[in-house]
Amino acid sequence: MTVTMDQCKRCGDAAVTSSRGEHFCRACFIKFVQFRHRKQLEKFKVDYSEPRPPDQHIMLALSLGQSSIALLDMCMDLIRLQKSTHRGRQGFYLHAIHVCGSEDEEAKQRLDKVRERYPELESLELVALDYSKATEGISSINRTSTQDITWLLQKQAIEEAAQKHGCQTTIYGHCQTRLAQLVLSLTAKGRGRSIVDEVEAHCPIREVLYTEVGEYNKLKQVEDLILPEAPIPATTKLQSVDDLVHQYFLSVEKEYPSVVSTVVRTASKLQKPGNGGQEKCIICEQPIENRDWLEHITVNGPETAGQDLCYGCMVMLKGTNTRPRYSKDLVLQEFALDNDN
16 A cells, blocks of 8 residues: 555545654544554453452652643553453552642643543642742752752652552653653763663653654644643843753654654663762752762862752752852751741
């Protein structure tokens, strides 16, 4: 069969989109993306072993962005397929958590729609944090440090929610493009040690590009669940490291998608150095780098280098106009989550 530019390469039906040099109809494109997702969730198949194994519970970190909504929809489709194929049995039970600011009414409205559209969700939790408390007393904190602090608080809230619901696994909606962004941004922010954790995290759509995620959401008609992204400042000087890296990979992905996959594959080969009894950072709980190395790489003297902080958190706290000597108790207090949340 000869396939024209207007035909799906896989079935010959009318093509509605294209990706990686291949034309797809709606059904084939959805299968193409979902196959990559299901390949990452092979261990969550319906298990008929006897005695019956414990139920598998998964926590999904739902940012309400393009990728996390796509991941949620794919997981729900997989659960429905399992139940229809295996007489009501399913391989896993899905929980979701959204972490937002204290007054995010728009996020609450989106979550109501999520509950209505996906009744199969075991739980959908909203954790509202007052991010301003983490920067209270710090003047003129820059955009990069603000996003870094938010990222740390969100990760802590997600981990606590997973433990509360007895989830054995936490999954993130990081697509391949997002993982590539994390590799460069974490490096630039002095958090290179965290790259291994992020790349090795369970990201079921890690083989899907950001543009493919957007097209999937469009074809599945779930765009109304997506929370609009905060606008990026027009002036480059005001943009964060994450903003700059995000825009770079979006431009590269269109013409050179192999660059994105190469960055992720290269990062996946990294290994963490042995901790060797190192003390942990009081903010992010990553091992603190060797003291001699810190004094060699930083421009500040040993009297201002944070003895209780890793290099990444030192960089984060320096994104301000004030440079106080942060005490251990003060830093812990600023980053503590309210138990009522």
